[in-house]
Amino acid sequence: MIGWFPLFLGTLALVSAALAVTRPSVVHGLMWLVAALLSLAATFFALGAGFAGAVQILIYAGAILAVFVFVVMTFDASPPALARERLRLKQAARWPLLMVLALGLPLAFGLWGGAVATGLAPGGRVPVQAVGGLLFGPWAVAVEIASFLLIAALLGARHLVRRDPPTDSERPAP
Amino acid sequence: MTDTFLIGMLVLAAGLFAVGLFGVLARRAVLFQLLSLEVMLSGPSLAFVAAGARHGDPAGQGMFVLVLILAAAEVALGLALYLRMARTADVTDSDSIRDLRH
Structure with missing residues (x-):
């Protein structure tokens, strides 16, 4: 099947x-x-x-x-650093695991409680044309906002990794 | 695809999200936390694509594309911040970011 x-x-x-x-x-x-x-x-x-x-x-x-x-x-991938990382993960794992369980249990109960039943008909393969028609038709505003987000991320990353120009004291004397 | 399979896929999506959340909370290396954020974002995208396949609706894949764009922007900014911190303050660890306040 x-x-x-x-x-x-x-x-x-x-x-x-x-x-x-x-x-x-x-x-x-x-x-x-x-x-x-x-x-x-x-x-x-x-x-x-x-x-x-x-x-x-x-x-x-x-x-x-x-x-x-x-x-x-x-x-840093030297063996002592790796051992330190392993130990740190072992020590820190308990509370995050509890947190994930606390989050996951209601999710699982919700799924098995039959909350996913919707009135839509079951479908099959979704053609690419349908996705394109959706993205560039009714969802055009969302795609534009996404492009703004990408440009903002591009400018931000460019700004963050720029090397600072040397200050006057560091600059070699002419 | 029946409802049982959709529920199975949604359980897998929730599992991916939970694994990513565990990584973000338990790891202290910033690079691993960014990696876990990627895993976390892939959970919802699996849920969107599976639900779209269940109903034969292109909206699932449309949402997947938007989630992907969010992930790309997040990883670009996150890695740029990480590089900046590693270069100027030699910080590769989210615990030692706390010391930067002083």
Whole structure:
């Protein structure tokens, strides 16, 4: 039955994500994040959402991960630093776990209580044309706001990583 | 796709969100917290795409695109802030950000 396939791929994504956030070394974490994002893309394909799957591979696993990889070089990956990180995660894990449980239990009860029943007809594969028609038709304002957000983020990132010009005292004498 | 499978997908989406939340709360390295935020944002996008597939509605994938744009903006600004902090104050740890007040 085809319904099991997205469930299997989604479970794969969940396990990879859990591994990604618990690795002491950031390179290992990033590799597991790639695995999680790619299996999520496969889940989207299996759900019949081909556009979302392609965009997930191109932007998430491609662009966003590439940005992360550039920044990895600032991370201290020596063995003592990794051991410290492992110990710190072990000590700090209890309260976040309780917090996540407290958040997750009502969510799960809500799902099994049958709260997802809607009056819409079940559908199948969503064509890309429908997504494009939606984004550039009724949702054009949302897309414009999203483009403003991207420009603001671009300018902010450009401003933040700019190197300060040397002050007068640092400048070599002519 | 029946309702049972949709519920399964929503449980997976909630699990992804919970894993990301755990990462944000439990890790102290800023890079790992940003990585966990990505995991956190992928949970809702899975929920949107699964619900869109269940009802044959393109709105699910439309919302996914908007979530993706939010994630891209967030990671660009977050990493730029992180680089700035690492360069000017040698901070790679969200605990030591507290010391920057003084």
